[in-house]
Amino acid sequence: MRRLSARRLWACVYLAMFVTAASAQGGADSVLAALSLEEALVRTVSANPGLVAFGYQIDAAEGRLRQAQIPPGPELDAALQDVLGTNTHRGVRSAEATVSIAWVLERGVRERRVSAARAGVALRTIDAEIARLDVAAETARRFLGCLAFQERLSNAIEAVRLAEETxxxxxxxxxxxxxxxxxxxxxxAGLARAALDQEHDEHELLSAYHRLSAQWGDTVPDFSSVKGDVTALPGIEPFEALLARADGNPELARYMSRQRLAEAELRVAEARSRPDWRASAGLRRVEATDEFVLVGTIAIPLRTSGRNLGHVAEARADIARTEAEAVATRIDLETALFVLHQEFNHNLQLAAGLRDEVIPRLERALTDTRRAYELGRYGYFEWSVVQGELLQANSDLLEASVAAHQVVIEIERLTGVQAALPPAPQRGVP
Incomplete structure (x- = not known):
């Protein structure tokens, strides 16, 4: 199994920019370690069950290449004539025995077959790289999901604490x-509901751990938490810069390889339009004169009208289809990049507004409302409303942060290069 190139790990490695200390969910006395994104990626690339088949596909393509490089074997031809006749040809007195070796003159067909087989190996290699890239990106998504559920569980625990105080x-x-x-x-009743929400997040987090460990074939996680801060949002390059890097899209690279394969197959089909010649050379024994003579032949098939024209037309149609699909993919790619870039900026602004404007005000409001409730100036309804608004704002901040990271993963998967910039400092943080 080929290793995933460093360039192809972009979709996941960017998350390392916000990997920090282990989450508090693991507990001080946990016997299981906290898992980092880098460890998850290494495990995925080296042991993902779904990648095994692509290694065999490459092996099969390389086998076809080796087969294409083998020239046609010569043929040994033995002939005996003018025997067991009558009169002068009675018995073997006039016999002629000929032993010759014949071979096919391919006239460039084998070289073109080899070129087509090499293009096939390149295509299978790119397919495997795309598969590894997709699997690594899926690991990043699942890792991000684990971080999100850890934060959701923290929010649920905070909701229970507030409910107990209430x-x-x-x-x-x-x-x-x-x-x-x-x-x-x-x-x-509010406390009971908060406890139910906490239990829900606990089992969702456990399921997320199992989904992550399945990426490298483990059915039971050997980690207690994942490391990272999902609210540390990265920046992103301008849309024009991302568009300039669109040529790094692995699907476009695949179309290029498919086009080279189709062109090689066209050359093979055109070469096969010319019939193979057969040549032979050998020795002949003339029994009547007790002599040996050299013999040689060459067979040139007569050209048949329309020979192999169907295969040539098919190969040319494949080239045109591949070019058209590449253009369509490029248009879809540019559109998707624009939409994702807009979505990232929206999530970034949403998270900043919640973190810097909404949540601080709701925290102050909650403190004042609780004090007013204890003094009898506000009722329970006013207090519970502010609590709910604060908890919802924290939840919205988490979801906006998760959505921003998901967008970056998709952008980097589409471009094939790292698009994330280091996280911008938060307001009030040096």
């Missing part, structure tokens, strides 16, 4: 006679 505060007011039992029941 229940304690409401219970104190109920016991003091300044609040109704109904408020306590609502607070306890």
């Amino acid at each position: 229940v304690a505060a409401v219970r104190a007011r109920v016991e003091a006679g300044s609040a109704l039992e109904a408020e306590l029941a609502r607070a306890e």
Whole structure:
């Protein structure tokens, strides 16, 4: 199995820019280590079950290349004539025995077959590279999914903590006679719902770990968490720069290889339009005169009208089809890059607005609202609304960050090169 080239690891390696210390979800006494993205990539490229078949496809293509390089073998021809006749040809007195070697004059066909086989090896190699690239990108997505669920679980734990504080505060007011039992029941119901949400995120996180480990063939994860900070958003190159790099798209490279293969097959079809010649040379024994003589022949087939024209037309149509598909793919690629670039900028602005504007204000509002509730100036409804808005804002920030990273993975998978820039410093962070 061929190793994935360093250039082809872009779709995942960019995530290493935001890999940091291990997540707190693992626990201080965990016996399992936290997994980094680099470790996940190495495991995937070296052990992904789905990549095994591509290695065999390359081996098969190389076998066809070796077969194409083998010239046609010579033929040994033995002939005996003028025997067992009558009169002067009675018995073997006038016999003539000829032993000759014949071979085919391919007239350039084998060289063209070899060129076509080499193009086939190149195409299978690119197919394998694309498969490795896709598998590595999928590992990046699943790794990102693990980071996202770790953060969702952290948010759920925070929601439970806030719900517990709310229940304690409401219970104190109920016991003091300044609040109704109904408020306590609502607070306890909110706590129960928060606990259910936490349980949901816990089992989703465990499933995400299993989906990630399946990328290298493990059915049971041997890690307790993944390392990274999903909210550390990278920058991205301008759209014009990404468009200039579009030629690095692996699918376009595949079309180039397919075009070379089709052109090589056209040359083979054209060469086969010329019939092969057969030549032979040998010795003849003339029994009547007790002599040996040299003999030689050459067979030139008569040209048949329309010979191999169908294969030539098919090869030319394949070339034209490949060129048309490459143009269509290029148009789709440019459109997808533009849409993804716009989506990334939107998610970046959304995350910045939530982080710098919305969440700080809601945190202050929550502190003031709780103080007002404890003083009897606000009711439970006002307090719970602010809590819900803050939790939702934190969730929206997480989802916007995840979406931004997903867009970068897709952009880099489309371009075949790294597009992410180092994360921009957050407001107030040196």
